[in-house]
Amino acid sequence: MQLLPIDASNQGKLDQVMQQMADHKGCGTTGGSGKSSCGSGAGPNDMAPEIWEKVKNHPCYSEEAHHHYARMHVAVAPACNIQCNYCNRKYDCANESRPGVVSEKLTPEQASKKVLAVASAIPQMTVLGIAGPGDPLANPEKTFKTFELIYKTAPDIKLCLSTNGLMLPDHVDTIAKFKVDHVTITINMVDPEIGQYIYPWIFYNHKRYTGVEAARILHERQMLGLEMLTERGILCKVNSVMIPGVNDKHLVEVNRAVKSRGAFLHNIMPLISAPEHGTVFGMTGQRGPTAQELKALQDSCEGEMNMMRHCRQCRADAVGLLGEDRSAEFTTEKIMGMEVQYDSDARKAYQSKVEVERQAKVEAKQEELRGLAGESSDIHLLIAVATKGSGLVNEHFGHAKEFQIYELSTAGAKFVGHRRVDLYCQGGYGEEDSLATIIRAINDCHAVFVAKIGGCPKADLTQAGIEPVEEFAGQFIEKSAITWFKAYLEKVKTGALTHQPRGDAQIRQGAFLAAA
Amino acid sequence: MPLKIIDTQCTGCQACEQECPNVAISSKNGVCIINPKKCTECLGHYDTQQCVAVCPVENTIVFDDSLPRYQLRA
Numbered sequence: 001m002q003l004l005p006i007d008a009s010n011q012g013k014l015d016q017v018m019q020q021m022a023d024h025k026g027c028g029t030t031g032g033s034g035k036s037s038c039g040s041g042a043g044p045n046d047m048a049p050e051i052w053e054k055v056k057n058h059p060c061y062s063e064e065a066h067h068h069y070a071r072m073h074v075a076v077a078p079a080c081n082i083q084c085n086y087c088n089r090k091y092d093c094a095n096e097s098r099p100g101v102v103s104e105k106l107t108p109e110q111a112s113k114k115v116l117a118v119a120s121a122i123p124q125m126t127v128l129g130i131a132g133p134g135d136p137l138a139n140p141e142k143t144f145k146t147f148e149l150i151y152k153t154a155p156d157i158k159l160c161l162s163t164n165g166l167m168l169p170d171h172v173d174t175i176a177k178f179k180v181d182h183v184t185i186t187i188n189m190v191d192p193e194i195g196q197y198i199y200p201w202i203f204y205n206h207k208r209y210t211g212v213e214a215a216r217i218l219h220e221r222q223m224l225g226l227e228m229l230t231e232r233g234i235l236c237k238v239n240s241v242m243i244p245g246v247n248d249k250h251l252v253e254v255n256r257a258v259k260s261r262g263a264f265l266h267n268i269m270p271l272i273s274a275p276e277h278g279t280v281f282g283m284t285g286q287r288g289p290t291a292q293e294l295k296a297l298q299d300s301c302e303g304e305m306n307m308m309r310h311c312r313q314c315r316a317d318a319v320g321l322l323g324e325d326r327s328a329e330f331t332t333e334k335i336m337g338m339e340v341q342y343d344s345d346a347r348k349a350y351q352s353k354v355e356v357e358r359q360a361k362v363e364a365k366q367e368e369l370r371g372l373a374g375e376s377s378d379i380h381l382l383i384a385v386a387t388k389g390s391g392l393v394n395e396h397f398g399h400a401k402e403f404q405i406y407e408l409s410t411a412g413a414k415f416v417g418h419r420r421v422d423l424y425c426q427g428g429y430g431e432e433d434s435l436a437t438i439i440r441a442i443n444d445c446h447a448v449f450v451a452k453i454g455g456c457p458k459a460d461l462t463q464a465g466i467e468p469v470e471e472f473a474g475q476f477i478e479k480s481a482i483t484w485f486k487a488y489l490e491k492v493k494t495g496a497l498t499h500q501p502r503g504d505a506q507i508r509q510g511a512f513l514a515a516a
Numbered sequence: 517m518p519l520k521i522i523d524t525q526c527t528g529c530q531a532c533e534q535e536c537p538n539v540a541i542s543s544k545n546g547v548c549i550i551n552p553k554k555c556t557e558c559l560g561h562y563d564t565q566q567c568v569a570v571c572p573v574e575n576t577i578v579f580d581d582s583l584p585r586y587q588l589r590a
């Protein structure tokens with residue numbers, strides 16, 4: 001991972017950052033044979049200024065921003081025009097949402113009112129996405145009506161859209177017209193022979209196509225749509241669902257194909273399938289990847305282009321920071337009763353406060369990293385962190401619905417993913433207590449950083465070989481992680497501790513039942 | 517005979533509603549219904565019934581045997 005240059009001792013000065021941004025020649029999406037330089041953890045120094053402007057407060061496009069800025073989805077698009085084997089249309093689209101989730105459907109008018117209400121209540125909400133519950137472009141009228149309403153009343157909100165790509169080429173101009181500057185396309189294959197095992201049919205030009213032919217049409221439309229978007233300077237993220245034995249090895253080719261067509265970010269997500277979802281893959285017992293398999297594939301693609309590792313596969317009506325969901329506070333009933341005053345100045349003021357916070361975090365990390373310079377060791381390991389946001393170790397172990405995973409090495413601390421640990425009652429773990437399932441979810445980690453932890457789980461974690469770390473409560477994650485890692489290396493050096501590699505971890509498969 | 521939607525299976529996604537060339541489909545209480553007076557089985561428009569082709573739940577939109585075929589009606 002590329003870190004901000006250590007020698008820039010006065011990082012905090014914004015004008016200097018601006019200068020560095022202007023000096024920078026651009027990121028990997030401009031092609032060339034070299035490794036792309038802007039991972040999803042990239043900062044202003046790693047990409048062209050016009051791209052940084054677009055991604056800097058987008059929680060999905062910038063890993064760093066996702067600690068500070070929030071997004072919301074509105075579920076205005078129920079219909080879909082293809083069938084995926086990992087999706088059961090009783091629920092939301094499984095491309096973007098986790099399977100087994102049902103969103104509250106809204107009309108465009110209700111949706112735009114909801115957006116304004118949320119934007120006023122959560123000033124760091126900067127992004128509105130339409131991701132379903134079906135395919136937004138299979139519902140073009142509802143989708144674009146919503147964009148139009150929001151574009152008129154709240155032009156500072158970034159609009160984004162997720163699609164399976166089938167109808168994308170037809171709508172690229174409308175997408176550009178409403179200044180939608182981020183589009184996500186779910187691309188699981190570039191070979192129709194493989195595609196036929198993922199997509200049983202598509203509905204296109206008033207006809208249902210099946211088999212290889214369906215996959216070929218979908219593939220051609222996806223590639224065309226992607227090219228048309230990048231031609232117009234619209235940022236494109238590609239989502240791929242990793243299906244072991246079907247497209248796992250093939251995704252390296254997908255990665256190459258989308259990179260060469262100018263995609264900005266590639267997000268490889270694990271297949272989530274359980275029999276009770278009623279999906280084809282759930283029924284056939286198709287398994288999802290383990291945490292190690294997923295990370296290995298992401299790592300192998302990272303040399304090629306930017307990888308996103310913080311995607312939460314959110315619901316189509318999610319509200320809040322990634323990993324958090326405040327949608328229950330904004331039900332249609334509550335929204336329609338609200339008096340909404342859209343105050344863009346107040347939002348701006350709040351967001352500049354967020355910027356200061358964010359800068360402080362980057363500085364803290366730089367400072368600690370300087371201490372790590374000169375250390376050399378082959379050891380790299382993972383830690384899990386309980387956080388509520390702002391890049392701080394600030395969540396109680398028992399309250400954590402997910403853990404963020406960082407990889408530590410002498411190169412620093414790198415965000416590599418997250419693990420959900422919420423209430424997956426039907427997760428196939430039977431009567432086992434939740435602590436055992438949490439341990440399984442973070443079993444590849446050497447330590448877990450928490451704000452607080454009870455005596456019981458503490459003992460169990462220690463026994464499982466995962467060190468519970470409380471001493472960094474309320475502090476910046478990366479800085480704390482590096483401090484801890486330095487001490488760890490020291491202990492290994494003095495022989496107080498032997499470094500042991502850890503095993504694999506499980507990615508939760510069960511239906512999502514918790515309210516959030 | 518026009519088509520009908522088996523409401524217990526319908527997800528309410530409205531995909532059929534958007535595709536019907538005769539505006540025969542509407543949404544009520546979270547599911548879609550076909551107005552048999554307007555449904556022509558897509559005759560004169562398409563070779564296949566659009567609603568059937570787009571519906572994600574197999575065997576949810578079916579012929580309504582209790583009513584006569586469209587072209588036989590006066």
Ligand code: SF4
Pocket residue numbers: 059060071096097129131184310311312313314315322
């Ligand atoms: S589903 Fe993924 S892309 Fe969409 S908001 Fe969530 S994290 Fe971002």
Ligand code: SF4
Pocket residue numbers: 519535536537538539540541550554555556557558559565566567568
């Ligand atoms: S068969 Fe054709 S005309 Fe009849 S409801 Fe379906 S789409 Fe409409």
Ligand code: SF4
Pocket residue numbers: 521525526527528529530531532533547548567570571572573576577
């Ligand atoms: S397409 Fe099928 S599931 Fe969707 S609303 Fe029509 S009948 Fe219901």
